[in-house]
Amino acid sequence: MTRTLHLDLARLPDGWARDVRLTVEGGVISGLTVGAEAAGERLKGAVVPAITNLHSHAFQRAMAGLAERARAGVEDFWAWREAMYRFLDRLTPPQMEAIAAMLYAELAEGGYGGIVEFHYLHNDPDGAAYADPAETAHAHRRAAATAGFGLTLAPVLYSHASFGGLPPKHGQRRFIKTTDQFLKLLEASGAEAMAFHSLRAVTPEQIRDVLAAVDPAMPVHIHAAEQTGEVDDCLAWSGARPVEWLLANAPISDRWTLVHATHMADAEAAGLARAGATVALCPSTEGNLGDGFFNADAFLGAGGTFGIGSDSHVTTSVAEELRWFEYGRRLRARKRTMSGGTGEHVGAGLWLGAARAGSRPTGRRTGEIAVGARCDLVVLDKDHPTLSGRDGDLILDSLVFAGSGAIDQVWSGGERIVEGGRHVAREAIAAAYRKAVAELAA
Numbered sequence: 001m002t003r004t005l006h007l008d009l010a011r012l013p014d015g016w017a018r019d020v021r022l023t024v025e026g027g028v029i030s031g032l033t034v035g036a037e038a039a040g041e042r043l044k045g046a047v048v049p050a051i052t053n054l055h056s057h058a059f060q061r062a063m064a065g066l067a068e069r070a071r072a073g074v075e076d077f078w079a080w081r082e083a084m085y086r087f088l089d090r091l092t093p094p095q096m097e098a099i100a101a102m103l104y105a106e107l108a109e110g111g112y113g114g115i116v117e118f119h120y121l122h123n124d125p126d127g128a129a130y131a132d133p134a135e136t137a138h139a140h141r142r143a144a145a146t147a148g149f150g151l152t153l154a155p156v157l158y159s160h161a162s163f164g165g166l167p168p169k170h171g172q173r174r175f176i177k178t179t180d181q182f183l184k185l186l187e188a189s190g191a192e193a194m195a196f197h198s199l200r201a202v203t204p205e206q207i208r209d210v211l212a213a214v215d216p217a218m219p220v221h222i223h224a225a226e227q228t229g230e231v232d233d234c235l236a237w238s239g240a241r242p243v244e245w246l247l248a249n250a251p252i253s254d255r256w257t258l259v260h261a262t263h264m265a266d267a268e269a270a271g272l273a274r275a276g277a278t279v280a281l282c283p284s285t286e287g288n289l290g291d292g293f294f295n296a297d298a299f300l301g302a303g304g305t306f307g308i309g310s311d312s313h314v315t316t317s318v319a320e321e322l323r324w325f326e327y328g329r330r331l332r333a334r335k336r337t338m339s340g341g342t343g344e345h346v347g348a349g350l351w352l353g354a355a356r357a358g359s360r361p362t363g364r365r366t367g368e369i370a371v372g373a374r375c376d377l378v379v380l381d382k383d384h385p386t387l388s389g390r391d392g393d394l395i396l397d398s399l400v401f402a403g404s405g406a407i408d409q410v411w412s413g414g415e416r417i418v419e420g421g422r423h424v425a426r427e428a429i430a431a432a433y434r435k436a437v438a439e440l441a442a
């Protein structure tokens with residue numbers, strides 16, 4: 001189906017333009033004319049590219065806020081992880097679907113147009129494969145379809161508890177696959193991307209065998225160097241730090257997305273940037289879990305690319321993630337306006353950069369209002385108080401630093417999924433979500 005959209009005001013890759021006509025075919029922008037006569041559907045306000053969320057464990061949305069009680073001495077990342085494992089004791093595929101649909105609807109309202117689902121919840125509560133091994137993958141596909149949200153499914157290989165191929169723990173039974181089972185799952189789920197959970201969870205042989213078996217263009221995702229404990233364990237195992245090990249032993253390239261990459265020495269950060277990998281930063285989760293702060297100076301100084309994931313989903317707002325990143329840098333450096341080149345609008349630079357970063361991790365062009373890119377758009381209400389009197393890139397600076405209430409519409413793959421700031425199917429999705437949460441609490 002071809003559709004024609006008329007954008008009164010839009011942020012194109014090289015600047016703002018008026019009266020932009022888009023033709024959209026199969027969810028992708030196939031034509032773009034600036035200064036066009038009004039035709040088709042008119043989008044008032046200021047239109048910017050929507051963001052692809054580069055990292056998600058959708059089910060964790062339903063436990064956001066449930067692990068926030070102070071317990072002196074024991075409250076660290078690994079204790080949170082135990083709480084997360086317990087949350088999985090009973091979770092069913094229909095509950096996963098309801099939670100994911102709610103999450104995707106809320107993320108759309110927050111400015112995202114699509115998501116990479118880093119999906120490792122493969123097995124039933126006893127740790128046995130479902131009759132259809134892609135059962136839980138399908139649940140996420142249905143959720144994305146319900147929300148009209150662009151999905152890049154990245155099934156995850158998770159085989160071991162820690163470095164050196166240690167046997168999995170009881171709490172990990174729902175994640176575990178062998179290499180062969182995983183390759184079958186990739187097929188059965190129609191995966192667009194794939195993931196190794198972490199260097200802790202797979203062996204070097206598994207990385208080699210999987211990469212030899214899959215489509216050489218398929219995007220690859222992996223968690224790396226999120227916690228100092230993981231860095232120490234990696235050093236003890238190999239003599240190298242996680243990102244250092246990956247750069248030396250895996251074919252890291254622009255096909256790869258490293259999630260977090262929190263603890264990098266300057267040389268690792270520069271090496272990762274030079275290799276062309278994308279970093280999926282998850283600032284709100286990294287803050288929530290007390291991970292540490294990304295080595296942005298070295299990585300960005302070497303020309304590195306990063307995008308945004310919301311990971312455990314303690315917030316669903318793009319602007320909040322970007323703000324956390326920028327404020328983390330400012331707090332550490334005791335300076336202002338850290339990100340971007342001299343004279344650049346920091347909020348605009350962060351937003352547009354995070355949008356563009358969505359292409360390689362998903363394997364499809366997105367994040368720009370340009371011919372050949374997915375039609376993922378955010379329409380901002382220029383009359384909203386936070387945007388009143390703002391023009392040009394001050395619009396995006398104000399969106400990022402003054403609150404995201406101005407999001408009026410979001411389009412994903414050429415379809416409007418948010419209108420008036422609310423997901424078009426929010427009511428039905430929320431009813432199913434409430435039912436799932438009530439079952440889990442029972």
Ligand code: NGQ
Binds near residue numbers: 081285289
């Ligand atoms: C995850 N989350 O896969 O959900 C992980 C916890 C792990 C974060 N790392 C499990 N934030 O890392 O072993």
Ligand code: ZN
Binds near residue numbers: 055056057118223311
């Ligand atoms: Zn993660």
